[in-house]
Amino acid sequence: MPDSASLLSIGQVAERTGLSVHALRFYEREGVLVDPVRRGPAGRRVYSENDVEWLTVCIILRASGMPLPAIRRYTELVREGDGNEEERLALLRARHRPDRRPGPVPGPGEPQGRRLRGHPHRPGRPLPAGLERTLIQILARTTAVRPDRHA
Structure with a gap:
């Protein structure tokens, strides 16, 4: 487990990611976090940099x-x-939505709820080079993310 100095509160994570506290709890309930959310001595959620x-x-x-x-x-x-x-890359490719335009990811503190507009990709055609690169970068990032091992 990371040392307590490097742990972040739910509020700090919300501020850094731009997600609401409610969204963070929702993601936890829905099982989309790689590691289980840990609890501090007072029973409050604490997150690592990996999270x-x-x-x-x-x-x-x-x-x-x-x-x-x-x-x-x-x-x-x-x-x-x-x-x-x-299989991960196939899932990323299969979930490409032709009615959404890849755009910049909002930075920390920016709202996450903006919908992205359509782009000219049509099903059955190869993915645009930029999107293919982005998918491969996500794959590389998530291959590097290792679940924390806790006692």
Whole structure:
């Protein structure tokens, strides 16, 4: 477990990610966090930098149009560890929504709820080069995210 100096409160994570406290609790209930949320001595939720990194990936996936059940499945694949990268990439590709335009991911403190507008990709055509690169970057990031091991 990370030392207590590096742990963040739910409010700090909300501020850093731009997600509401309610959204963070919802993500926890829905099982889209790689690691179980830990509790501090007072019973309050505490998060690590690894948790913040994973939430950033979830924000990117949601902004791309990936539905929550698909993010949950992607999370399960990450928890399983190495060896399923092809399945992860296939899930990322399958969840590409042609009616949404990839755009900049909102930074810390910026609202996450903005809908993205359509872009010219049509099903059956290869993904645009920029989107393909983004999918591969997400795959690389999530391969590097390792679940914390707690006692």
